[in-house]
Amino acid sequence: MTERLDQQSASAARRRGGGRPLGTAIRYLIFLGPAALLYVPFVLKPLIETFGLSLFAWNGVSAERTFVGLANYARALGDPIFWISLRNNLYWVVTSIVLPMATGLVIAVLLSAVRRGQRIYAGIFFTPVVLNLIIVGLVWGIIYNPLIGPLNRLLRAVGLGSLAIGWLGDRYAATPAIMVAGAWTFFGFCAVIFLQGLRTLDREQIEAATIDGAGPFRRFRKIIVPALSDQVTLLIVMSIIGSFKVFDIVYVMTKGGPDHASEVIATYMYWQSFMNGSLGYGAALAVMLTAVVAGASLAMMALRERD
């Protein structure tokens, strides 16, 4: 009886179409075909070409490309702007680990203690995360503006007028100023990730520690921080990846200026490739950037697999 039912439903499925198992080639075509049609010409091919291009000198216009071997890579090592860019990327790594993560952690601990309005608060802190970086760059560009910027008004009002400078036009202040704007777009994300970690935290453990006389700072250090180690690792790796990929916010706020002072590898690569006509050198910069980002991304995947 069951057998007959099975046969019936099998033939019914067949009548509906798609009943027959498909041949291997057809399965490949149907399932992976659309993805391959996009992925191969628009990602895989240009990726391979970039590696190739990094071994040539090419201005992007002429038909002639000259093979130069590893000369583009050697050029980077002797290029002071490359080192400025790399140093700025490392500043980004450090700052985006410290500033948004610390703020996010404090916010998350506060949020986990309130019963009402948690979602509304979280929504507000998360708003800068969903805004695009052009909006963010323009908003902070006005904040830092030497003519109309409220930051300098504020500094003068509290008697710190000597600190009121043209933030984005200053070679020392530009990068930190952009990084603060960058932190504004990331701390809410950190807070939400930490908040998810805190939800799994053992309430009883905290109460027991409180009864044992542990103050809020001791509880924070001994119970909360160790419990969040997974989230901390995740956010650190994300910060590293994001700090090396950073482009939009720098480009809209300073274009890497003044005089390349706030340049990062991605903006410098863009400048060399699209403005300076050194496509081979730009490709070499891209390959080096890729090596760092890919390494960090692989580390992140290894971390996920571990869970």
Next chain:
Amino acid sequence: MRRRKTRHTLILHGVLIASALLTVFPLGLIALMAFKTNPEIFANPLALPGAWRWQQIGKAWTDGHFGPYYLNSLQVAVPTVLMVVIASTLAAYGLVFGRLPGARYALAAILLGLIVPLQAIIVSLFHDLGDMGLLNSLWGLSLAQAAVGLPFGIFMMRSFFLGIPKDLIEAARLDGAGDVTVLRRVVLPLATAPALTLATLQFMYSWNDFLLPLIILHDPSLRTVTLGLFYLQGGTYTLNYTMISAGVLITAVPIMVVFFLLQRQFIAGVTAGAVK
């Protein structure tokens, strides 16, 4: 004891409200500027506008060509989302349930796309798009964005499919269901929620994307909202802070409205994108 608890809660909310205000302060300030005249802005950037000049927003909308830019952004984002969701779902299904020999090599190739930054392909992609006649075209931008978004989409759908019990698929196969039937009747009904999350995320990526539109779209009439906003500051409006602020308002408010309507899905999606 009880009174102490109330006081604690009050302080807690006080600190949180202060932090929330500090967070939105930059946005609020720009929103006010959009209603001010340029002399008002120069006189005191922190003061309230003398009048609520809605016509300035309207003028920025018209002069900044935001109407056409919104249409362009939609014309790019909608096909991008459709392509990513459809191609990712099919590919992920094939990789998990498709019994494809050598599927691990395909997976490795896709993983490569997930760890490589956009900057690694941008220069060559620019020239390839030129060779294909896809530069300066909204379709070209859509195709490029979909291709770049695809590895993440496949990865996300795949990790969802891996959670579906194999027995369920086997049972359907024993019932005589073929590949297409299993996909349509068994897997797809389960996959609606992750597919919607993927669609939301991809829409946001496409809408906020800057680097691809910057290199692909040269004709000013083809600009997306994000690109159009960027060019507000470079051109005639560099010192017109009213215009820039109004442009920020025009582009930020819709994003914020959508975000607050879909808050749960957005936050879940963005954080899942990081964790999964």
